[in-house]
Amino acid sequence: MTRKIAVADLRVGMYVQDLNCGWMDHPFLRKEIELTREDQIARIRDAGIREVYIDPARGLDGPGQDAIDAEREIEREMIAFAEAEQPQPRQTSFREEAETAKKIQGEANRLIRDLMQDVRLGRQIDSERIEPVVENITQSILRNGGALLSLCRIKNKDDYTFQHSVSVCGLQTAFCRALQMGHEDIHEAGIGGLLHDIGKTRVADEILNKPGRLTEEEFAQIKCHVVESRRILEQTPGISATAVLVAAQHHERHDGTGYPLGLKGEEISQMGQMAAIVDVYDAITSDRCYHKGLEPNEAMRKIFEWGKFHFNPVLVHAFTRCIGIYPTGSLVRLESDRLAVVIGQCEGNLLQPLVRVIHCARRNRPLPPQELDLSRPGAGGDRILRYEKPEAWGIDIALLLA
Ligand SMILES: [Fe+2]
Secondary structure, three states: OOEEEEHHHOOOOOEEEEOOOOHHHOOOOOOOEEOOOHHHHHHHHHOOOOEEEEOOOOOOOOOOEEHHHHHHHHHHHHHHHHHOOOOOOOOOOHHHHHHHHHHHHHHHHHHHHHHHHHHHOOOOOOHHHHHHHHHHHHHHHHHHHHHHHHHHOOOOHHHHHHHHHHHHHHHHHHHHHHOOOOHHHHHHHHHHHHHOOHHHHHOOHHHHOOOOOOOHHHHHHHHHHHHHHHHHHHOOOOOOHHHHHHHHHOOOOOOOOOOOOOOOHHHOOHHHHHHHHHHHHHHHOOOEOOEOOOOHHHHHHHHHHHOOOOOOHHHHHHHHHHHOOOOOOOEEEEOOOEEEEEEEOOOOOOOOOEEEEEEEOOOOEEEEEEEEEOOOHHHOOOOEEEEOOHHHHOOOHHHHHO
């Protein structure tokens, strides 16, 4: 049984089983560390990590809460939050939007690839090319966010930076919508999301894609991408201050442990605070050369957990409202003993999303796909019992959503 303890309570002799922090935000290669020296604890503290999971069976024990208790507490909090929501209608169905969303995603991937190439060659970014693409993304999210966001989950390792940029654009747009922002703010936030990592063009590919542990110097170089993104966008005619904020502040953290400026709380703009949540959510749900991505529901639980320190908790709640308690792409077991993939959210009714039934759990046999809106009477009162791990059933979610 692992235990969750505060970093302040870490001692030499303990075995850290999980650093409990987004992989993008710390210089450690592995999540597990046997603490044999004080400087290891200092490095964990300096990386801005506040709570970790230790394994008392492999090292010293300490004060804290058992991991299962901690997880249940987070889940209870999330469910209580979801039950207090009010339902709102969707504009189009997932199926109607899926084809359009695929085209929009392809177009956005090609655009960000071209723009990054332009920056590498020292050319000016053409902001007029960005406008229509981001507008298409905004409109797709407004019609039915689930369609584009589920496609954005599927990434191939070589094109990670482009696909992550498009995902952050879609997620930031959906987040703005959940906060009921006006169309112009949504659009500008989307542009900021698409271009937030443009400064990575100034970091060597060998460092960006290094599978091993980064040296302090390499980690410092990666951090520079934020300052570079800001500089590039400020020098681009037609890019708004809102878009610049998304790029400039997406690595700042609510408790002041982020970079480049170490801003705290309200010193970070709302757009910057939102971008931080979105960027981490997409990063930890993606497969990279050095880690396997978390399932969306596990990632949401992490975001909820980190909301106490790294993010603004009010914004974490708002983000949950657009991503859902059972995010799009999660595999769930229904009361009818069937497995289903979540393909869309019913806003304001986070416990009853739209699902595609695919498998009979009792007979362990595939079923002809059938869409079911759990919030409607047509679902026959079926409801979600729990999450299931796709690999335990040999199910490839990416294939099902493609
Ligand atoms: Fe970044």
